Amino acid sequence: MPSHNPQAPDPLAHPDTPRIETREEVMFFDTDIGGVVHNIAYLRMIETARTRLATHMGMQLRDMANTQIYPVVVRTEIDYRKPATLGDHLIIQGHLESLERVRFWVNFRIHRQSDPATCLITCRQSLALVQMPQGKPLRLPEDWNQRYAHLRA
Amino acid sequence: MPSHNPQAPDPLAHPDTPRIETREEVMFFDTDIGGVVHNIAYLRMIETARTRLATHMGMQLRDMANTQIYPVVVRTEIDYRKPATLGDHLIIQGHLESLERVRFWVNFRIHRQSDPATCLITCRQSLALVQMPQGKPLRLPEDWNQRYAHLRA
Amino acid sequence: MPSHNPQAPDPLAHPDTPRIETREEVMFFDTDIGGVVHNIAYLRMIETARTRLATHMGMQLRDMANTQIYPVVVRTEIDYRKPATLGDHLIIQGHLESLERVRFWVNFRIHRQSDPATCLITCRQSLALVQMPQGKPLRLPEDWNQRYAHLRA
Amino acid sequence: MPSHNPQAPDPLAHPDTPRIETREEVMFFDTDIGGVVHNIAYLRMIETARTRLATHMGMQLRDMANTQIYPVVVRTEIDYRKPATLGDHLIIQGHLESLERVRFWVNFRIHRQSDPATCLITCRQSLALVQMPQGKPLRLPEDWNQRYAHLRA
Numbered sequence: 001m002p003s004h005n006p007q008a009p010d011p012l013a014h015p016d017t018p019r020i021e022t023r024e025e026v027m028f029f030d031t032d033i034g035g036v037v038h039n040i041a042y043l044r045m046i047e048t049a050r051t052r053l054a055t056h057m058g059m060q061l062r063d064m065a066n067t068q069i070y071p072v073v074v075r076t077e078i079d080y081r082k083p084a085t086l087g088d089h090l091i092i093q094g095h096l097e098s099l100e101r102v103r104f105w106v107n108f109r110i111h112r113q114s115d116p117a118t119c120l121i122t123c124r125q126s127l128a129l130v131q132m133p134q135g136k137p138l139r140l141p142e143d144w145n146q147r148y149a150h151l152r153a
Numbered sequence: 154m155p156s157h158n159p160q161a162p163d164p165l166a167h168p169d170t171p172r173i174e175t176r177e178e179v180m181f182f183d184t185d186i187g188g189v190v191h192n193i194a195y196l197r198m199i200e201t202a203r204t205r206l207a208t209h210m211g212m213q214l215r216d217m218a219n220t221q222i223y224p225v226v227v228r229t230e231i232d233y234r235k236p237a238t239l240g241d242h243l244i245i246q247g248h249l250e251s252l253e254r255v256r257f258w259v260n261f262r263i264h265r266q267s268d269p270a271t272c273l274i275t276c277r278q279s280l281a282l283v284q285m286p287q288g289k290p291l292r293l294p295e296d297w298n299q300r301y302a303h304l305r306a
Numbered sequence: 307m308p309s310h311n312p313q314a315p316d317p318l319a320h321p322d323t324p325r326i327e328t329r330e331e332v333m334f335f336d337t338d339i340g341g342v343v344h345n346i347a348y349l350r351m352i353e354t355a356r357t358r359l360a361t362h363m364g365m366q367l368r369d370m371a372n373t374q375i376y377p378v379v380v381r382t383e384i385d386y387r388k389p390a391t392l393g394d395h396l397i398i399q400g401h402l403e404s405l406e407r408v409r410f411w412v413n414f415r416i417h418r419q420s421d422p423a424t425c426l427i428t429c430r431q432s433l434a435l436v437q438m439p440q441g442k443p444l445r446l447p448e449d450w451n452q453r454y455a456h457l458r459a
Numbered sequence: 460m461p462s463h464n465p466q467a468p469d470p471l472a473h474p475d476t477p478r479i480e481t482r483e484e485v486m487f488f489d490t491d492i493g494g495v496v497h498n499i500a501y502l503r504m505i506e507t508a509r510t511r512l513a514t515h516m517g518m519q520l521r522d523m524a525n526t527q528i529y530p531v532v533v534r535t536e537i538d539y540r541k542p543a544t545l546g547d548h549l550i551i552q553g554h555l556e557s558l559e560r561v562r563f564w565v566n567f568r569i570h571r572q573s574d575p576a577t578c579l580i581t582c583r584q585s586l587a588l589v590q591m592p593q594g595k596p597l598r599l600p601e602d603w604n605q606r607y608a609h610l611r612a
Contacts, residue, residue: 025357025367027354027357029350029353044333047334051331051334061333062392062393064393065392086367086371087371
């Protein structure tokens with residue numbers, strides 16, 4: 001179980017916190033018969049944002065196939081607050097939240113471009129860097145501990 | 154944030170708790186370049202199990218398109234403990250965990266058919282019954298409060 | 307069965323032919339254990355390009371939910387020529403190919419941004435405009451017959 | 460372009476033609492806002508049927524991860540004849556259609572369990588066996604040429 005301390009300082013208040021913003025337009029394949037975006041589709045949008053955040057932190061997709069070191073999702077917590085629907089222009093904002101010894105937490109928020117005040121989705125994920133095919137979790141890179149010292153748990 | 158009381162009695166100990174078991178064989182479309190099942194694919198397997206659990210509790214898929222009352226996922230918490238891979242035969246076990254006024258919680262566990270003791274995935278989801286297209290959450294059915302009184306929060 | 311006349315004039319040679327270009331970076335969820343992009347993932351990329359082409363031709367996603375007139379895929383033909391892999395930057399090019407009375411054909415080609423000469427994927431799809439929920443196919447809009455007269459079959 | 464000879468004898472008339480039948484219940488994640496099954500979802504159902512057909516022909520999913528020889532889709536042709544919707548019980552029937560030197564063709568048909576006479580989907584796919592990660596296509600197994608001699612092109 002993750003410890004989530006609401007008294008912790010806001011990571012976004014610190015200029016060195018890596019952050020990202022991506023955009024998606026809701027397609028048919030994102031929706032279901034209920035008339036709104038299917039719950040699983042948001043996780044694909046979040047994966048795209050997370051991958052760009054990882055690039056920003058020094059992990060390139062093209063390198064991963066060579067090194068076989070992959071960031072692996074260990075836990076996802078996602079809250080569905082308001083629905084999005086077909087044709088909505090969504091903004092996914094993500095940032096690094098905290099670092100542990102072998103895991104790190106990332107945080108996402110989705111809103112409509114036309115209505116930034118209304119939060120549709122919030123999501124936290126913890127990840128580990130894993131050496132495949134053995135599946136061995138690695139310590140987080142030493143330079144992360146220095147660059148993101150303010151986020152160490 | 155959900156309250157999850159570890160001292161609560163085990164819902165599976167009570168014979169009236171609705172429960173379900175489904176099976177999946179891991180297909181190519183479930184895997185990714187890391188060589189194991191992609192994190193999003195498990196949520197599709199869990200949706201299939203959840204839908205059968207809902208049928209068991211009296212919600213038929215065929216009715217939903219008519220009544221436009223849909224069970225909507227409000228929150229997902231999923232922990233990825235061990236990876237599954239191509240061709241694995243997986244068992245998804247699910248049960249109703251608790252009832253609130255407008256939300257209910259369901260709980261899932263995934264293991265390999267060949268190794269029931271090793272848990273790969275645990276997942277909790279809360280859902281609400283929502284009248285579409287207005288998106289209005291409804292009170293849970295009165296008969297649930299009676300049939301599943303032992304699960305009332 | 308579609309008639310595909312290789313002697314037909316190239317639709318791209320005519321300036322009034324609607325055309326589109328979209329970009330995708332290959333994500334983990336696009337790949338499978340074979341180490342390359344899964345065959346179904348390209349169809350999601352093509353749907354995004356097709357939707358933008360439709361917008362260009364006057365069909366707005368936001369309108370569809372109101373009118374309940376949806377472009378429905380009637381047939382897909384897709385050839386997988388060369389594989390793409392994780393982190394590839396792909397360009398999807400699409401254009402209107404021909405108009406029939408109730409169907410129209412669109413055509414797509416995918417290549418890597420770094421290598422436009424190497425075609426990875428070619429795809430043709432025919433679509434109809436369908437009034438839901440009855441599922442009734444409609445005649446194509448009269449103004450298409452005028453604007454795209456050079457593409458009438 | 461595939462040659463598809465409508466005068467060819469029906470592969471299903473021969474007792475040695477490998478064939479398969481799988482079942483799917485339409486889930487929320489299979490549908491879209493149009494109220495019916497999304498066009499891409501059928502291809503996932505067909506992949507499951509195709510994988511079971513491959514098992515029947517001697518290709519085990521568990522072996523593929525070891526040998527790194529994968530059946531790769533080279534071409535898909537799919538016709539969407541009638542829509543399926545949420546809760547429908549679908550039957551996917553597939554069989555081997557023909558063998559070439561490095562490619563083979565498989566054929567699928569989807570109908571509702573309650574209405575076998577109404578065909579919803581027809582699909583043909585050609586596949587090659589490919590040695591990864593080089594991506595080298597292999598000749599089809601010699602024993603296929605003997606066991607399925609009646610399907611040689």
